[in-house]
Amino acid sequence: MENIGLHWLVQVAPDPEAFREQWERTGLGLVLLPAGRRWDVLSVPGRLGRRALEILGTVLCGPVLTDSGEEHLGFLVPVGTAARWVGTGVRSAGEGTWIVVPHPERSSRSVRWLVPPDGSGRLTDPALLELGLHEAAAGLGGW
Template sequence: MVTVPSRQGLEAVDILRLRTGVGPVLHDASGGTLGFLVPAGTAVDWDLPGSACIQTHRRVRAAAGDPPVSGTCWLVAPEHSNPVNDPTLLRLALGEAARTIRAAEGIQAADGR
């Protein structure tokens, strides 16, 4: 599972939905992070700054049921998504999301907000 701050994750979910489709996504109880379920083995090569990739110990079932990580709920449930998030496409979407956020913050700073 790839975890990122919520703002970046929500942007990435929108990007993936518009382009290629999104896989299962979790959000934590505090709303601070989102977790994108990715294929087993993704953590070995994951190195995107600002994110973490951890292995979960439960498989996602065909039906949403209980999320594979305690203290989370489904943002995008497995039955309403691709089976998992493609790591390459996720990396691209997260990069684009980070750039979008930085640009929006720059505009707000320029406007004095």
């Protein structure tokens, strides 16, 4: 059975079908994919991001990545968000940048999905993420 989350992710690659086949064949857990084509990424400090994810819940969030120590969470957001986002401590990846992405069905020690892509194209709404981050920061005493 084809993984629709995987299919959705590889659509940003220059040759999606060849890329997907190579990713599946080689068994690589991590690949580089370009941001700014179907999604941008906002990388939030771990403690703040985890709290914001708890506040928003997985129903309101699109795919969310984390590093091995959960020092940062990466929220996939609509294209163009990275260029407009203003926020202390939040890094962004948009057009012209690449991010490390784990396979949706394989675990990796360095990067993993907290909310894996489901293939629907659902992304985190930046306005809701901003509200969640403000609430999280208030609850964490300025984190």
